[in-house]
Amino acid sequence: MFKHSRARRLLTGASMVAVAAVALSGCAAGGSSSSANKVVNVLMVNNPQMVDLQKLTAANFTKQTGIKVNYTLLPENDLRAKASQEFSSQAGQYDVATLSNYEVPSYAKNGWLTSLSGTVAADKTFDQADILPAMAKSLTSNGQIYAEPFYGESSFLMYRKDVFAQAGVTMPSNPTWQQVADLAAKVDGVVPGMKGICLRGQPGWGQIFAPLTTVVNTFGGTWFNKDWSAGVNSPAFEEATNFYVNLVKAHGEAGAAQSGYTECLNNLQQGKVAMWYDSTAAEGTLEAQGSPVAGKIGYVAAPVVKTANSGWLYTWAFAVQKAGKNQTAAAKFIEWASSKEYENLVGKTLGWSRVPADKRTSTFNNPDYQKSAAAFYKQTQTAIESVDPANPGVQPRPAPGIQFVAIPEFADMATQVSQDVSSAIAGKETVAQALAKGQALAQKVGDKYKK
Amino acid sequence: MTSVVTRATSVSKARAVGSVRRPRRTKRGALLGLVAWIFGLIFVTPVLWMILTSFHSETSAATNPPSLFAPLTLDGYANFFGANTGASPWPALINSAQASIISTLLVLALSIPAAYALSIRPVRKWSDVMFFFLTTKMLPMVAGLLPIYLIAKATGLLDSIILLVILYTSMNLPIAVWMMRSFLSEIPVEILEAASIDGANLLTIFRRIIIPISGPGIAATSLICFIFSWNELLFASVLTSTQAITAPVFLTSFVTSQGLFLAKVCAAAVAVSFPVLVAGFAAQDKLVQGLSLGAVK
Known part of the structure; x- marks a missing residue:
């Protein structure tokens, strides 16, 4: 009996500690619900343009509207995982998220997004007509606009003008891939330690397969034909992949199988490569103040073979979660973040080279932007305006997308295939072996859509 | 002779x-x-x-081969504290501290009595109980992630410190019970019996004998639980968003796929590791004593 009462006292003591601790943490965890409608929770990819947005929000948007914005910035892969978890479960923790034109159509189809057609897009000062048509179309589903671009990008070829002059070679304004391969051979080693070209070799659908799919498109290949039959081991797909792998093995960067966007950016900035085929978004970093290669880079159109152009189209855009608690405030936030007004704000406060551009026609016509981006804006504009996500190759496609196929299964499938192609770059298997495995994977996905 | x-x-x-x-x-x-x-x-x-x-600039940090003698700068730390980003690390650090400290206190409050009942006054089939505690660590943590997420969503606990405290307490409790049992087993039963004969009740024995003698063990257990909670990333990254974001999740936000980030991430990693290092140095003597006490056993 005595023992029991002691035990009970102990238990009571322990329970009190627990209750006090939980109560304390409850106090700490609770948000203020009274001001909830004045708060927008935003999930964003951690790219430099988003960091600028985070920095400018409190002093501008919050000051003007009284709406507080809580940001969560994540690396790209983590963001995709988090956004997929958040939107598929409609958890409602975030009101707004940055999604790409790869996710928006399928998220919209699943009913996870709020249409912006009646709010942001209808606002006259926002000027929806100013958004580049290809970009607006890629964020539209069933005639409804589901996201507004924050910035856009295409792809082009960047090269060191000084190194080309030293080697006595000239870059055509619309090169073919064969010309690029020849030039890579000629400039390789002209400067000691400098390779001919940097191409992504890192596994991942958004890594190696972003540039490689555009190469496949222009060589006449495709992931899927109109009837959803897979074309991964087709002669054109194989020829393109062999070309890419051989070029990077012969004249590409050191450690190519592990090189992604960041590694290639470093390589070009540090004088380790003379050319780089990648995103137009790189221009801001390459031409930024303090960049060792500022003013030395030339920009030309994405190389082609059988198509007239081959640049990709990509955008990080703001979308509103249907389960988000603050729909009105979320729409107001997007109206500001994707607006001309915000571009002007960045231009005036941080410099025109840091403007989240390449989404509005008016930006390309802005004299301040033209002056700051003189080296690349025309090429970027041409690249973005010339793309056609519905028809990026030589044959009709079953789903839109240039460097991807806009179906939810593409990310997993292409990532698996990319691991084998990356192994081929590392010399561990042949391209034919890699693509044979890829064909089987792709056909499984295609069969689902055939039914 | x-x-x-x-x-x-x-x-x-x-x-x-x-x-x-x-x-x-x-x-x-x-x-x-x-x-x-x-x-x-x-x-x-x-x-x-x-x-x-x-302490290097981003450009110096990205050079290959790495440079030992590049000029030093505090830009990385300024960036961590929000000078260039507008994002303060303090909410994340405070959230981590709350979740780690409260869960560690709870773990101690629960594990010491449990360890007592498994060593000094062993309950029946105590070895089975110990094994049961061990089995809870056999399930890969990621396997429980989705059910926990769904339960948290249904109960409205997503993005709250309470959820992290519950999780960290339950994650660390088995380790703490095992550790504390091994420390309490070192206490000679004769001392406890002598105290009983002198009229000390259970609480007095705990307060005056068990806790002082097993002080190094408690310090070692606390520190390990604190470190595990402070460093936990998987659950925190999935279950928190804006209100309860922890320091390791905040740390990952410096990684970007566009641009250089090595110096920033290193500065953030040093800053986030600092509280654990301080706690480790402060408890160094007790920790060594505690861990070797367990090791001898």
């Missing part, structure tokens, strides 16, 4: 043996010392490199 001589001979023999052995022991000791230093350096070098890189 004979015995004295014999003794002297044996002493000289012993000395001779000693004089032969001593250098061998010294050589072995030196060799072991060298191996220990090499392993120590292998473990410490990445940390030192991280600290050095945190």
